[in-house]
Amino acid sequence: METFDTNRWxxxxxxxxxxxxxxxxxxxxxxxxxxxxAPSSMMDQEFVxxxxxxxxxxxxxxxxxxxxxxxxxxxxxxxxLDKDTTSAWISFNWRFKPRHQFQAEWFQINRDGRxxxxxxxxxxxxxxxxxxxxxxxxxxxxxxxxxxxSFFRDEKLDxxxxxxxxxxxxxxxxxxxxxxxxxxxxxxxxxxxxxSSTKTFPLPHIGGSATYEFTPKLTGEFSLLVFALDLxxxxxxxxxxxxxxxxxxxxxxxxxxxxxxxxxNLKANTSRGGSAAYNFNFFGPAIFGYASF
Numbered sequence: 294m295e296t297f298d299t300n301r302w303x304x305x306x307x308x309x310x311x312x313x314x315x316x317x318x319x320x321x322x323x324x325x326x327x328x329x330x331a332p333s334s335m336m337d338q339e340f341v342x343x344x345x346x347x348x349x350x351x352x353x354x355x356x357x358x359x360x361x362x363x364x365x366x367x368x369x370x371x372x373x374l375d376k377d378t379t380s381a382w383i384s385f386n387w388r389f390k391p392r393h394q395f396q397a398e399w400f401q402i403n404r405d406g407r408x409x410x411x412x413x414x415x416x417x418x419x420x421x422x423x424x425x426x427x428x429x430x431x432x433x434x435x436x437x438x439x440x441x442x443s444f445f446r447d448e449k450l451d452x453x454x455x456x457x458x459x460x461x462x463x464x465x466x467x468x469x470x471x472x473x474x475x476x477x478x479x480x481x482x483x484x485x486x487x488x489s490s491t492k493t494f495p496l497p498h499i500g501g502s503a504t505y506e507f508t509p510k511l512t513g514e515f516s517l518l519v520f521a522l523d524l525x526x527x528x529x530x531x532x533x534x535x536x537x538x539x540x541x542x543x544x545x546x547x548x549x550x551x552x553x554x555x556x557x558n559l560k561a562n563t564s565r566g567g568s569a570a571y572n573f574n575f576f577g578p579a580i581f582g583y584a585s586f
Contacts, residue, residue, distance in 0.1 A: 334512040335539045335547060336451055336504050338585035339388050345581025347380040347400055347553060353431070355465050356570040357417040357490050365415045366570075372429035372467060373408030382579060392446060394453070396439040402575065405430040410472070416488045422472035432464040433573065435555075439518075441502065451504040455518060459496035459531060461557065463571055465489065490569040492561045496520055496531050510541040529559040539583065550580040 335341055353369040369376065382400040389395065410425045421427065439457030446452070470485040480486055500518035507513060518533040537551030553575070560570040 334506045334508075334510055334541055335514075335549075335583070335585060336506050336512050338386075341384075341386045341583055341585045343382075343384045343549070343581045343583035345382050345549075345579055347382040347575075347577065347579045349378060349380065349402070349553070349555075349575040349577035351376055351378055351402065351404065352574040353404075354572045355416075355431070356568075357465065357467075357488055358568045358570075367414050367416060369404070369406075369431075371410070371412070371414055373406030373427060374404045374429055374431060375406060378402055378404055382581065384581075392443040394441040394443070396437070396441060396455075396457070398435075398437040398439075400435055402433045403431070404433075410469075416467050416469075418476050419467075419469065419486055419488050420474045420477075421469050422474075425469050425471040425473050428468045430464075430466045432462075434462045436460045437498075437518075439498070449506050451502075453502045453504075455498075455500045455502060455516070457498060459498055459518075459520075459533075460493065461496060461559065462491070462493045463559065463569075464491040465569070465571070492559075492569050494527060494529060494559050494561065495522075496529065496557075496559075497522065498531060498533075500533075510547075512539045512541075513537070514539070526562040527560070529557065531558075532556040537579070541585070545586055546582070546584055548580075548582050550578065553577065553579050 351369070351374075353374070354366050355369075355372070356366045380400045380402045382398075384396070384398040387395045406427075406429050408427055410421050410423055410427055413420065413422045415421070437457065437459045439455050441453040441455045443451050443453045466487065466489040468485055468487045470480070473480045473486055475486055498518045498520040500516065502514060502516035504512060504514045514535070514537050516535045518531065520531045522529055533555045535551065535553050537549055539547055539549035541547040555573070555575040557571070557573045559572075560568060562568050
């Protein structure tokens with residue numbers, strides 16, 4: 294089993310810490326020039342646009358089942374997929390009234406891998422034997438739209454109820470050659486066979502957030518979103534937690550960082566009578582810069 298890459302994870306976490314330390318250290322240098330336009334914390338901004346990077350450790354399983362019922366759960370290690378990856382991350386928050394806000398978020402994770410199978414397994418109607426060569430790719434896009442209502446709000450603390458929806462698109466492709474058979478018939482010579490599935494999942498969610506203003510420039514936020522759905526051809530569950538710190542450098546710009554965790558279990562029937570099921574765990578540090586106005 295592949296071991297946890299602690300060096301890479303801690304490098305990402307260290308980047309978050311250094312970014313926040315750097316922000317605090319600049320406060321003295323900026324104080325004189327900012328007296329006439331002192332910045333307020335992120336909690337007091339009407340519009341906040343954040344752009345940054347997400348550096349998660351990824352664990353995943355994929356199950357593509359053919360109309361005839363063939364196909365078993367396969368983990369990312371069997372497919373040779375990278376466990377550590379880097380993702381662009383964008384979020385937007387509009388507080389259109391003191392107690393009302395609208396949030397939007399998007400990130401993408403692409404994973405690919407190449408390896409020689411060291412155990413037999415099934416993907417759809419394809420049986421992959423020991424020694425087969427594999428090329429695998431998973432493209433994962435997640436978008437989120439959320440409405441928030443602050444049922445408690447004072448000068449330091451904002452506690453909000455959140456409701457909205459995630460939209461996840463998953464494309465999984467596995468190409469195999471060598472010791473491979475389809476519907477029990479061996480693939481001979483250098484022939485290759487490909488199993489592929491693309492699905493978009495609607496994922497309604499509810500949750501909450503707590504934002505605290507430690508100083509006029511430094512804000513911390515924790516949020517939790519959950520859902521469970523079993524509707525027609527779709528079923529699944531979601532757990533997402535985020536913990537961030539944000540520091541307002543100037544009146545309109547700031548930096549931040551923290552940790553992000555996402556667990557998704559998704560299943561959908563395909564148009565041909567089969568099914569596609571995915572389990573994803575993402576956990577790691579994120580850093581960002583933001584503009585507020």
